[in-house]
Each structure stands twice: as structure tokens, then as C-alpha cells.
Amino acid sequence: MPELPEVETTRRGIAPHIEGRAIRGVTVREPRLRWPVPVAALDALTGTTVTAVERRAKYLLLRTARGTLMLHLGMSGSLRVVPPDTPAAIHDHVDILFDGDACLRLRDPRRFGSVLWFDADAPDPALLAGLGPEPLDTAFDGDYLYERSRGRRRSVKDFIMDGRIVVGVGNIYAAEALFDAGIHPARAAGRVGRARYRALAQAIKRVLAEAIEKGGTTLRDFTSASGAPGYFRISLAVYGRAGAPCRRCGTTLRTRRLGQRATVYCPRCQT
The missing domain is CATH 3.20.190.10 (MutM-like, N-terminal)
Incomplete structure (x- = not known):
């Protein structure tokens, strides 16, 4: 999608x-x-x-x-x-x-x-109606995520993919942002601290902005409006790379299902 x-x-x-x-x-x-x-x-x-x-x-x-x-x-x-x-x-x-x-x-x-x-x-x-803020807007930041996450037991990955919390953070970019911020995708949203949410919000902004700049991810069914494919796939750190070595530490990337979606992560870099 x-x-x-x-x-x-x-x-x-x-x-x-x-x-x-x-x-x-x-x-x-x-x-x-x-x-x-x-x-x-x-x-x-x-x-x-x-x-x-x-x-x-x-x-x-x-x-x-x-x-x-x-x-x-x-x-x-x-x-x-x-x-x-x-x-x-x-x-x-x-x-x-x-x-x-x-x-x-x-x-x-x-x-x-x-x-x-x-x-x-x-x-x-x-x-x-009821949609959360745009992830690239100034209204979206780590303090906002921290306040909205208190008491929530669902995984942090599911939390940031909820359009009522923030819009447009789909499976690919959620996985990439969590890796960038060093947060395990299965960690309960309510157990992530303020400082780590600040890092996560910045990571979400960074990976989305980079993807937009590079024309979007090359997916099977997508090419950009000009007819040229996107090129962000070459920069993906974890998505679609289960079993491959982590680009940061060399540990084998693992996968698990969260919210009915396959999630790839580094067991060493993400805690």
C-alpha cells in the first residue's frame, strides 16, 4: 500500500x-x-x-x-x-x-x-475526523507522544501506526524509525520514556522527510507521478531484511508479528 x-x-x-x-x-x-x-x-x-x-x-x-x-x-x-x-x-x-x-x-x-x-x-x-497530527508538522513531537502513550500496554509500533495518534506512519517507516531511535518495536508504549519518545519523533520526521526527498519507497504497485520509481528502498535499515546482518552492529535481524504485520528489528540495537 x-x-x-x-x-x-x-x-x-x-x-x-x-x-x-x-x-x-x-x-x-x-x-x-x-x-x-x-x-x-x-x-x-x-x-x-x-x-x-x-x-x-x-x-x-x-x-x-x-x-x-x-x-x-x-x-x-x-x-x-x-x-x-x-x-x-x-x-x-x-x-x-x-x-x-x-x-x-x-x-x-x-x-x-x-x-x-x-x-x-x-x-x-x-x-x-479524529485523525492525529501530521508527522512533519510542529504539533507532532516527542512530548506529544509521551503524553498520549501513558498507561498504554499496546506495542510502541502499533501505537505510532495508529492514525488517531499520528497519521501516515505505516509499517515500513514505523520499523525504520524505531530502529533509528533504538527502541524495540514490541516494547509497551507506556513503558517508553520521554527522552526516547523525543528521539522517536525526530526519527519519524527524519525517515519520512528522507523518503519524500528520494521519491517514495519502491513498492510493487507504485511509481511516482512522473512514472519514475522511488529509490528509498536502497536506504532501508531493517524493513524487508529479516535474517540479514544489522547495518549498524552486524547482528542478525529478527522478525516477529505485531498487529498482524511482520516486523523486522535488531535484537542488539533496539531495546
Whole structure:
């Protein structure tokens, strides 16, 4: 599943091509995504201009004066800006056509993504309610994590992957940040001290910022908006490296399941 760096990379890739441009139509070839695409409601997009392309957690928000188009890439989705006469492939489900001969195309082989519309005078979508802070915002820091973690017995890895605590810290980057901070992923969240949470918050910011800078992690179903793959995978310290030597101390990396996910860690560097 594309994680926050991949989604942010997509946002940065498409924004220069569609911000400030008027929409002249929407084509829906397959409305059966995670939730039905509101085909009739999307008529409101015609003639309006995209004023901003934003990201909240893993959602992309196309802002217009009439409302917001909210996109989620699901497990295998991707967005491309292509010429409008580009033939659609079998998994190209939605096209948004812009003045200036640009087409924003959603491809989603597994159809777990979503395309939703919210009128300008509607309340904030329920999907965005209750989300924690963005990990790269100043509101997110180690003191915040420490205060939210008191009394919690769940693992610290599950804790930082909870979108109600902080958004966008998926499996890959949680594992990498915990290694960077030297914290065992199975340690109870309530048993991590303030100083270590400060180190963890900085590690989360560092690995996410580096991933965004390098274009997102190369996953099986993801390439960046330009069509070029991400290159962060070459820098991964623990994720996907079970049984390999730790890059820091040489100890064999171990794996265990936490929250239904495989977690790789160094038994020597992480305590």
C-alpha cells in the first residue's frame, strides 16, 4: 500500500499540472471502487478550477470553490497526468479532464481506492475526523507522544501506526524509525520514556522527510507521478531484511508479528 511519502510524492508530482486549471469534464469507466464513485455529483466539477492540491494523511484533496474531491490510492492505485487522447488501459477507472489538454487519470487494479466529493458547505468528511497530527508538522513531537502513550500496554509500533495518534506512519517507516531511535518495536508504549519518545519523533520526521526527498519507497504497485520509481528502498535499515546482518552492529535481524504485520528489528540495537 502506498504510504505517506508515496502519496506526498504523488501530490507534488500532479500539483503543478492541475492547480489553477479549470475542469472541463470527468469520465468514470468503473464506479465500483472501495465506495461507489458519486458519478452524478461529479458533474459539479465541470467548469470549476482546482485552487489547491493538498494531502491529509493518505488522502489527496483537490480543492475547488464548489467543494473538494477526495482521492485515496488504496492498495494499488496511482495517479498520472497524461494527454487526454491517451488510450485507457483496463484498470484506468477515472479521468479528470482539464483545460490545456491535461488529463488526471486514476489507475487502480485492485479497486481499493476511492473518489469522493464533498460540497463546499458540507462538514468535514467523517473519514478525516479524529485523525492525529501530521508527522512533519510542529504539533507532532516527542512530548506529544509521551503524553498520549501513558498507561498504554499496546506495542510502541502499533501505537505510532495508529492514525488517531499520528497519521501516515505505516509499517515500513514505523520499523525504520524505531530502529533509528533504538527502541524495540514490541516494547509497551507506556513503558517508553520521554527522552526516547523525543528521539522517536525526530526519527519519524527524519525517515519520512528522507523518503519524500528520494521519491517514495519502491513498492510493487507504485511509481511516482512522473512514472519514475522511488529509490528509498536502497536506504532501508531493517524493513524487508529479516535474517540479514544489522547495518549498524552486524547482528542478525529478527522478525516477529505485531498487529498482524511482520516486523523486522535488531535484537542488539533496539531495546
